[in-house]
């Protein structure tokens with residue numbers, strides 16, 4: 001089971017950081033739509049998240065992740081019950097050759113940037129990785145995303161290489177990505 005819960009107090013307010021469950025699905029649709037309109041640094045055009053899943057599918061997926069042991073999907077919830085940030089981390093338990101490796105992704109809604117949410121979410125996932133004997137944690141990030149790069153470098157990630165033209169925006173602009181990793185062992 002991938003359960004987690006804590007209170008996270010910052011200057012701007014108090015958040016509950018916890019694993020998502022099926023009941024969060026409607027709020028997550030709103031959240032994904034919101035953040036996808038705020039940044040080009042996530043790998044979706046606005047509207048694509050809602051087009052990819054039905055509410056039932058998303059509800060089932062979140063419940064499965066919470067019950068299972070291969071993915072911790074965290075949300076940071078405001079006192080008003082809105083989702084301010086998410087962070088998912090997963091690995092493949094049944095695949096001997098890659099079960100030492102996990103992948104992570106994080107996003108924070110713009111009105112909650114620079115309050116330490118991104119860093120705290122990543123740190124919680126590091127603990128989960130260590131409990132699951134993960135040795136290598138990997139992610140990709142747009143090379144121009146200085147905020148995320150600053151966060152990842154400060155947390156001990158290193159750049160492993162550059163992936164050219166990995167994403168193409170609706171206006172035709174290509175984005176390069178860095179492949180980054182943090183090694184625990």
Ligand SMILES: CC(C)(COP(=O)(O)OP(=O)(O)OC[C@H]1O[C@@H](n2cnc3c(N)ncnc32)[C@H](O)[C@@H]1OP(=O)(O)O)[C@@H](O)C(=O)NCCC(=O)NCCS
Pocket residue numbers: 039041042106107108109112113114115116117118119120140141142145146147148149150151152154
């Ligand atoms: C990148 C992101 C997750 C950072 O979240 P955050 O909650 O604002 O980050 P934190 O407040 O925890 O800051 C952690 C560190 O990130 C770095 N950082 C954050 N914002 C930064 C900025 N504007 N410029 C430079 N570094 C920045 C700093 O190292 C910071 O540490 P410090 O506050 O001690 O200096 C957030 O900006 C975001 O969601 N951006 C849009 C989506 C995205 O790019 N996701 C990552 C995809 S790979």
